Amino acid sequence: MRQHHRTPRLLGTLLLVVAAGISVVGAAPAATGVPVPLGQVVPAPLSVEAKGAPYRITGDTRIRVDDSPGARRVGEYLADVLRPSTGYRLPVTTRGGDGIRLRLGSNSARALGDEGYRLDSGRSGVTITARKAAGLFHGVQTLRQLLPAAVEKRSAQPGPWLVAGGTVKDAPRYGYRGAMLDVSRHFFTVAQVERYIDQLALYKINKLHLHLSDDQGWRIAIDSWPRLATHGGSTQVGGGTGGFYTKDQYRRIVRYAASRHLEVVPEIDMPGHTNAALASYAELNCDGVAPELYTGTEVGFSSLCVDKPVTYDFVDDVIRELAALTPGRYLHIGGDEAHSTSHADYVAFMERVQPVVARYGKTVIGWHQLTGATPAKGALAQYWGLDDTSAAEKAQVAKAARNGTGLILSPADRVYLDMKYTADTPLGLDWAGLVEVRRSYDWDPGAYLPGAPASAVRGVEAPLWTETILNSDHIEYMAFPRLPGVAELGWSPAPAHDWDAYKVRLAAQAPRWEALGIDYYRSPQVPWPAP
Numbered sequence: 283m284r285q286h287h288r289t290p291r292l293l294g295t296l297l298l299v300v301a302a303g304i305s306v307v308g309a310a311p312a313a314t315g316v317p318v319p320l321g322q323v324v325p326a327p328l329s330v331e332a333k334g335a336p337y338r339i340t341g342d343t344r345i346r347v348d349d350s351p352g353a354r355r356v357g358e359y360l361a362d363v364l365r366p367s368t369g370y371r372l373p374v375t376t377r378g379g380d381g382i383r384l385r386l387g388s389n390s391a392r393a394l395g396d397e398g399y400r401l402d403s404g405r406s407g408v409t410i411t412a413r414k415a416a417g418l419f420h421g422v423q424t425l426r427q428l429l430p431a432a433v434e435k436r437s438a439q440p441g442p443w444l445v446a447g448g449t450v451k452d453a454p455r456y457g458y459r460g461a462m463l464d465v466s467r468h469f470f471t472v473a474q475v476e477r478y479i480d481q482l483a484l485y486k487i488n489k490l491h492l493h494l495s496d497d498q499g500w501r502i503a504i505d506s507w508p509r510l511a512t513h514g515g516s517t518q519v520g521g522g523t524g525g526f527y528t529k530d531q532y533r534r535i536v537r538y539a540a541s542r543h544l545e546v547v548p549e550i551d552m553p554g555h556t557n558a559a560l561a562s563y564a565e566l567n568c569d570g571v572a573p574e575l576y577t578g579t580e581v582g583f584s585s586l587c588v589d590k591p592v593t594y595d596f597v598d599d600v601i602r603e604l605a606a607l608t609p610g611r612y613l614h615i616g617g618d619e620a621h622s623t624s625h626a627d628y629v630a631f632m633e634r635v636q637p638v639v640a641r642y643g644k645t646v647i648g649w650h651q652l653t654g655a656t657p658a659k660g661a662l663a664q665y666w667g668l669d670d671t672s673a674a675e676k677a678q679v680a681k682a683a684r685n686g687t688g689l690i691l692s693p694a695d696r697v698y699l700d701m702k703y704t705a706d707t708p709l710g711l712d713w714a715g716l717v718e719v720r721r722s723y724d725w726d727p728g729a730y731l732p733g734a735p736a737s738a739v740r741g742v743e744a745p746l747w748t749e750t751i752l753n754s755d756h757i758e759y760m761a762f763p764r765l766p767g768v769a770e771l772g773w774s775p776a777p778a779h780d781w782d783a784y785k786v787r788l789a790a791q792a793p794r795w796e797a798l799g800i801d802y803y804r805s806p807q808v809p810w811p812a813p
Contacts, residue, residue, distance in 0.1 A: 317446035320403075323427040324766045324787050325486060325773035327452040328398075334447035335405040339364070339429075344381040345374045352415030353384050355541070360384075360422050369438040382425075383409040384418050391417065397488070398453030401425065403445045416543040420486050424450060427484075431793035456727070458662075458690055458741030459772030460489035460547065461699075461765065463757070466496035466558075467579070468518050468748040469525035470757075476538045477754055481761070481800065483542035485769035490539050491547040491614060491743060494604075497557035497576045497584055501526045502548070506599040507563065514558035514575075519749055521577045532607055540609070547647065548604055551616030552597065553623050553631050557584040565592050579749045582621030588631045598638055605642035613639050618649035618666070629655040636661065647690070650675075653682035662740055664690040665731060666698070668714055673732075680733030688740040691727045697768050699746040699760045703803055709750050710760055719788070719805040723767035724781050744768040755801045762795060762802035763788055785809060 321330040347357040357374040360382070365372055385391075391400055391411045399412040399421030410421035428446060432439040461482050463475065470478075479490060494501045500514030503526060515526035527535070536546045556566075557576045564572035568587040576584075586593050605613060615635060620628050632648075632655035639646045639658075646652075646661040653663050665679055683689050694701070694714035701717040702710040728736040744765055751757055766788060771779065789809045795802050804810055 315442055315444065317444035318428050318430070318790075320428065320446045320448045320450055322787050322790055323424050324784075324791060325770035326775075326778040326784070326787070327424065327450045328394075328775060329451045330448065331450075332446060332448040334403075336444040336447050337403050337405060337408050339368060339370065339372075339382075339441075339443035339445070341370045342381075343370060343372055344377075344379060345372055346379065346381055346383045347374060347376060348384065348386045349376045350386055350415075353386050353418060356415055356418045356422060357384050359419070359541070360425070363422075363426060364433065364443075366436045367433045367439045368441065368443055380407045383407060384422075385409060385411045386415065386418065387413060394451065394453040397457075397486075398451075399424075400452075401450040403428075403449075404447050408445050416488070419483075419543045420452070421450075423484055423486055424452065427791075427794070431797045434794055434797035454486070454773045455775055456739065456741035456772045458489055458743070459487050459769060460491050460690065460741065460743030461487050461761075461768075462491035462493060462549075462692075462743055462745035464493040464496070464746060464748040464751075465501050466493055466499045466518075466748075468522070468752055469499060469501060469515070470748075470754075471525070472527070472531050472534055474754050474757075475535050478757060478761075479535075479539050479542050479544060481758070481798075482544060482765070482769075485766045486773050487765075487769055488544055489547055489612075489741075489743065490544045491549060491745070492535075493549045493551070493745075493747075495550045495552075495558060496555045497581070498578075499524045499526075500558040500562065502532055502604065503528050504600055504603050505529075506603065507596065509562040510559055510600075514562040517575050517577055519577055519579060529607060536608065536610075545610035545612075546608060547610060547612045547614055548608055549614035549616055549647075550600055550604065551618070552635070553586040553588060553628065554582065554584055554618070554620035555616060556586050559586070559596075560584055563596070566590070566596060582619045585620060585622040585627075586631070588623065588627040594634055594638075597635055601635075601638050601644075602642050605639075605644050608644070611645050612647050612662070613642075613644035614647040614664075615639065615652075616649060617652045620651065625654070632656070650679045653679050653687065657682055657687045659686070660688075662688040662690055664692055664743065666692045666694050666745070668693060668695045676732060680731055683731070683734040683738035687738070689731065689734060689738050690740055690743050691730055692743045692745055693725075693730065696722055696725055697742065697744045697764070699744050699764055700748070700751065703805065707803075709756055711747075711749060717764070718807055719763050719767065719803075720781055720785075720807050722764040723771065723779075723784060725771075726776060726779065727771055728776060742768055742772045758801040759803055762800055763791070763805060763808060766791060 317336045347353040396414045399417040412418040500510045503511045511526035518524040636658040650665040
């Protein structure tokens with residue numbers, strides 16, 4: 283069993299709940315037989331029409347799926363969620379009858395796109411209709427949230443299991459809804475990454491950005507340069523043993539993410555943030571001398587040698603092997619904080635490296651400093667500046683956006699999940715400021731960057747850097763409750779963004795997190811259920 287390392291505030295709250303032997307207010311509908319309102323989910327749906335009687339899941343309920351591999355996989359996933367807590371068999375079948383129906387490809391779902399869905403609930407059953415399996419999967423996440431929080435437990439619970447009557451129509455605002463996990467500064471196991479993937483999926487996140495290399499560690503095996511992993515991956519911040527993913531382990535992460543309809547976006551940061559690589563191979567350094575491994579947290583001191591031909595042999599090999607492992611569309615090449623690389627060298631480096639990504643069938647993503655060079659056609663720039671970043675830097679990014687470069691918005695003083703909530707937060711950093719829950723939610727991606735057309739925004743991403751993050755409990759405490767808000771910014775229509783309404787829906791998620799064993803910060807800005 284996973285050991286929890288809760289902060290005293292959170293531990294004290296949970297101990298009060300356990301000692302009293304009662305459930306939290308947010309779980310009360312399960313006890314009274316009142317279903318969760320259709321509109322109480324996160325992210326907020328496109329439209330909700332509440333009407334008619336609820337559906338009750340019973341021992342006779344079946345999960346009916348279309349005769350397709352995608353629908354059956356979603357059906358089996360739903361059954362795996364529901365069986366332990368309900369105690370019901372819930373067979374997955376292609377035969378008719380009442381129950382939970384998962385339908386693909388109807389005309390009514392076509393207008394909702396590849397990730398949209400329609401959920402209809404009434405006395406005789408629940409039907410989720412979608413154009414693609416991804417839409418069915420997102421519809422299942424909504425169904426989970428419409429059931430009592432106890433449905434998430436892995437042991438039999440009393441129920442009843444009611445789904446409110448009515449119709450939900452839903453589709454995402456943006457196609458890119460991401461979360462980044464930095465596995466370089468501290469290494470996280472496959473199981474820890476998979477746990478985070480499950481948490482991301484609940485809120486319809488569809489991209490997992492893995493920061494696989496940095497000064498402190500190289501985390502992916504590269505056959506043509508084996509010391510990158512065995513030497514460059516042998517430590518981490520603070521001097522621990524580090525680690526790396528074998529190719530089979532990385533494939534396992536990719537497969538697991540795909541089973542939750544997330545696409546893995548791997549990142550190899552360059553030309554800066556490269557000390558782990560430079561320490562592994564002396565020839566990558568301009569002076570031919572390998573530096574020591576690095577376990578600190580400062581940035582901006584390392585650089586690949588832009589003038590050496592071997593640098594581009596290295597880049598080609600790494601991108602080729604990583605692209606072959608990654609079925610997704612994107613490959614992230616970093617490009618930030620290259621303070622030890624001259625501007626001319628940076629531009630020259632990016633001119634040579636971006637075509638390599640295209641040669642191996644991938645689309646470039648880079649941190650927004652990429653716009654200081656010439657972004658490749660179709661490239662995405664990930665903006666991580668602050669509200670008060672200089673007008674000149676913002677203008678550079680906006681100009682690239684007007685010229686066709688797509689934007690992923692990750693403003694550090696809004697959605698960097700490693701920023702402290704308050705000065706007293708025991709984890710995280712504060713270089714971008716203190717980021718409470720309301721601040722992380724209360725902004726509009728479509729209107730955030732002056733001069734950048736709203737049409738250039740491809741989506742949002744919540745990065746979690748791990749200088750101070752050591753385990754899954756730390757990940758969860760910093761991600762929750764901010765991550766669901768970022769997910770809502772990426773999914774829900776702009777008119778749905780209202781802090782006063784959102785904080786109530788967010789508060790209702792707390793019993794679900796507790797049922798799932800998710801650590802979270804009880805922000806005083808949110809009206810959490812009382813013990």
